[in-house]
Amino acid sequence: xxxxxxxxxxxxWEMLQWDFMKNALLALLLMAPLFGILSTMIVTGRMSFFSDxxxxxxxxxxxxxxxxxxxxxxxxxxxxxxxxxxxxxxxxSRSNQAADTLIGVFSSxxxxxxxxxxxxxxxxxxxxxxxxIGDILSVTRSEIGMLxxxxxxxxVFWVLxxxxxxxxxxxxxxxxxxxxxxxxxxxxxxxxIAVVVTLSISSVGLLILNSLLVLPAASxxxxxxxxxxxxxxxxxxxxxxxxxxxxxxxxxxxxxxAAISLLLALVFGIxxxxxxxxx
Amino acid sequence: MRFKPHxxxxxxxxxxxxxxxxxxxxxxxxxxxxxxxxxxxEMVALIGPNGAGKSTFxxxxxxxxxxxxxxxxxxxxxxxxxxxxxxxxxxxAFDPGDPVSVADLFACCxxxxxxxxxxxxxxxxxVLECLERVHGTDLIDKRVGTLSGGELQRxxxxxxxxxxxxxxxxxxxxxxxxxxxxxxxxxxxxEIRREYDLSILMTTHDFSMLRRYADQVVLIDHxxxxxxxxxxxxxxxxFSRTFHMKGGRA
Numbered sequence: 001x002x003x004x005x006x007x008x009x010x011x012x013w014e015m016l017q018w019d020f021m022k023n024a025l026l027a028l029l030l031m032a033p034l035f036g037i038l039s040t041m042i043v044t045g046r047m048s049f050f051s052d053x054x055x056x057x058x059x060x061x062x063x064x065x066x067x068x069x070x071x072x073x074x075x076x077x078x079x080x081x082x083x084x085x086x087x088x089x090x091x092x093s094r095s096n097q098a099a100d101t102l103i104g105v106f107s108s109x110x111x112x113x114x115x116x117x118x119x120x121x122x123x124x125x126x127x128x129x130x131x132x133i134g135d136i137l138s139v140t141r142s143e144i145g146m147l148x149x150x151x152x153x154x155x156v157f158w159v160l161x162x163x164x165x166x167x168x169x170x171x172x173x174x175x176x177x178x179x180x181x182x183x184x185x186x187x188x189x190x191x192x193i194a195v196v197v198t199l200s201i202s203s204v205g206l207l208i209l210n211s212l213l214v215l216p217a218a219s220x221x222x223x224x225x226x227x228x229x230x231x232x233x234x235x236x237x238x239x240x241x242x243x244x245x246x247x248x249x250x251x252x253x254x255x256x257x258a259a260i261s262l263l264l265a266l267v268f269g270i271x272x273x274x275x276x277x278x279x
Numbered sequence: 280m281r282f283k284p285h286x287x288x289x290x291x292x293x294x295x296x297x298x299x300x301x302x303x304x305x306x307x308x309x310x311x312x313x314x315x316x317x318x319x320x321e322m323v324a325l326i327g328p329n330g331a332g333k334s335t336f337x338x339x340x341x342x343x344x345x346x347x348x349x350x351x352x353x354x355x356x357x358x359x360x361x362x363x364x365x366x367x368x369x370x371x372a373f374d375p376g377d378p379v380s381v382a383d384l385f386a387c388c389x390x391x392x393x394x395x396x397x398x399x400x401x402x403x404x405x406v407l408e409c410l411e412r413v414h415g416t417d418l419i420d421k422r423v424g425t426l427s428g429g430e431l432q433r434x435x436x437x438x439x440x441x442x443x444x445x446x447x448x449x450x451x452x453x454x455x456x457x458x459x460x461x462x463x464x465x466x467x468x469x470e471i472r473r474e475y476d477l478s479i480l481m482t483t484h485d486f487s488m489l490r491r492y493a494d495q496v497v498l499i500d501h502x503x504x505x506x507x508x509x510x511x512x513x514x515x516x517x518f519s520r521t522f523h524m525k526g527g528r529a
Contacts, residue, residue: 040395044377158393158395162393162394162395163386163387163388163390163391163393163394164387166379166383166387166394167384167387167388170373170374170379170384170423171370171373171384173368173369173370173371174368174370174388174435174438177341177366177368178388220378221376221377221378224378225378225380225420225422226378226379226380226382226383226397226420226422227378227379227380227383227386227387227394227395228383228394228395228396228397229378230378230379230395231395
């Protein structure tokens, strides 16, 4: 950490004189590749709304955790999100309803349960606001350490499983004909999204979290011609928007999460126009 | 799936032998007493109405379905072994927006190295070698979503040919392919089976190519109604009864 602090002081950014900004920048530099990488598969696998639903379930997990008097409701949320994700996958594989219908069922149930639990016995909802909006500036050193570990875990997972996951997302018949263990890879991927979503919820906020999981890859798809470019652009866009959004929010005094999302939307607009030029 | 030793009931040295094959799913009898021999270098077309059990038959041979009966394979020099099967699944077109090149598709299927890091030099050479078999080296950097129906089938065929199989199975390879693409594809399959002496087993709804290319046509509707040369089957009473038409004109 001290190396990072020294490094920050060498940079000419005025905002980096504050420790909380140094922490926030480091957290974003870890989160952006996480979102960039996961985003590629979420978009290819048409799971945008699923990741949104996971965010809602994470909130429910936090509410349940704090009602039960747990000191770290975040871990309760991680557990609940994984449970929610696995239950959803299980129902999906046994139901003939469309995936978006099932996502609607799960998502709305999770939100209702979260609000129900949070307001049980006349409890105030205000203390949960930080999970809705998020605050990257209050990120702690231990949270940063956790993010670094998760990033490492996701990178290892990606090296081992991304070929299978890509093939499953683009051509399920070919994947199953090649005997790939479809179920295992998908379950692990779902659990990975659940963990990342839950751990970022207090920094980024539930309401705009999903834009970070969809927009980097959606923008990259506008211009990428192969998987390498797809991953590269997605991570680069997430990094640019992450650092840019933090800077903008510092000078304008707005929420960092919202600024990052808006920048990503701008990137999408630019790549969309560029796609047209390239034909 | 267990491939039983060749019992010698087929005079041909190299043969995929299916005897008394039955498949039941729940209370539905999908296939009953199917008998079929496919020899090396032979192209066999499986035809039948929708829901006749063609795909189920292919899945049984691939070992993806439980079955009763015998599926055995033998070839010269080896008494019995599990055949290597190349499979081209029935294929919808790719999403046109997917940023996945043909090279990526090969890497995802064949390589341990993650495709998002790009292809190694040796992998790229292998992909080009595979595509060469289907005269498609120019497709390597194309995005899969922009391939035409015929190009897509050729790419999937190239994938199924690495490593070279004993039996090549194709599920509806002609659907979604235009007339010119069909002839190209059939010419290519013809060339491949001669060059590599492999058996080809395919299902199709398109009967126009059969007289020219198939050695054997098998008409099934839960069981084999008739099998033999294309002329025998396409001019048969069973064929016209099944498809309400005559002479193999689709």
